[in-house]
Amino acid sequence: MEKAVADSIEAVVFDLGGVLIDWNPLYLYRRLLPDEEAARRFLAEVCTPAWNGQFDAGKPFAEGVAELSAEFPHHGELISAFHTRWPEMLGGAIEGTVAILEELRRAEVALHAISNWSSETFPIAAERYAFLSYFEVLIVSGERKLAKPDPAIFELFLQETGLSATACVFIDDNAENIATASRLGFKAIRFRDPETLRRDLGALGLLSAQSAV
Known part of the structure; x- marks a missing residue:
C-alpha cells in the first residue's frame, strides 16, 4: 500500500x-525593547505579520518602512530596524x-x-x-x-x-x-x-x- x-x-x-529555517522577528526585538512583553506587543501592534506580508508579496522595504514610520513616528528607529537589522531575525536551520x-x-x-x-x-x-x-x-x-x-x-x-x-x-x-x-x-x-x-x-x-x- x-x-x-x-x-x-x-x-x-x-x-x-x-x-x-527558524525565522522570528522576536530574536531582534528582544534586543531592542525592554522585555519580552514589549517586544511581542510591538510586533502585534506596529510591525505586524500583515505589514511584513506586504514585503513577501513584493513591496519594497523602503516604501513599507516609510509608510509605517509616518503612521508611528515615535517608533521610526524600531521600524527601520526591521529592514536594516533583518539578518538578526534569522535563527539556525x-x-x-x-x-x-x-x-x-x-x-x-x-x-x-x-x-x-x-x-x-x-x-x-x-x-x-x-x-x-x-x-x-x-x-x-x-x-x-x-x-x-x-x-x-x-x-x-x-x-x-x-x-x-x-x-x-x-x-x-x-x-x-x-x-x-x-x-x-x-x-x-x-x-x-x-x-x-x-x-x-x-x-x-x-x-x-x-x-x-
Whole structure:
C-alpha cells in the first residue's frame, strides 16, 4: 500500500520559514525593547505579520518602512530596524527537517519549494543555508509578486514544473497555506515538528518512519 502511494508521488514541495529555517522577528526585538512583553506587543501592534506580508508579496522595504514610520513616528528607529537589522531575525536551520530533506535527496526524490519571502532579503538566506541549492524549482513570493495562500502562486509552481498537484506532497506550517494546497489537489502536510513530518512522509512511503542514523 505504501509503495503504491509513493509511486504516485513525483515531488516533495517545501515551505522554508518555520519548516527548514527558524525565522522570528522576536530574536531582534528582544534586543531592542525592554522585555519580552514589549517586544511581542510591538510586533502585534506596529510591525505586524500583515505589514511584513506586504514585503513577501513584493513591496519594497523602503516604501513599507516609510509608510509605517509616518503612521508611528515615535517608533521610526524600531521600524527601520526591521529592514536594516533583518539578518538578526534569522535563527539556525531546523536540523531535523534538513535531515529529512537530505534523506529525500539521497533517495532521488524531486525537491521543490514555495516560500513567502521578500526578494530583498532572500539572498541573505540563500548565502547562509547551503541546502537551499537542493531545490529544482524555488518560487520566492517577493520575486513573483504573489504570496501564499493565494492559489495563483501554487498554479504558477505547477505551470513551471509541469507537475500535477496530485503528484506533489506540499509541506507548510501555515494552516491557510495547507488549506489552499489541499483544495488544489496537493497531498498537503501541516508541519508541526520534524519527528511528526518523518512519520507523515513515512506513511506515504517516501522514507523510513525511524530517525535517520
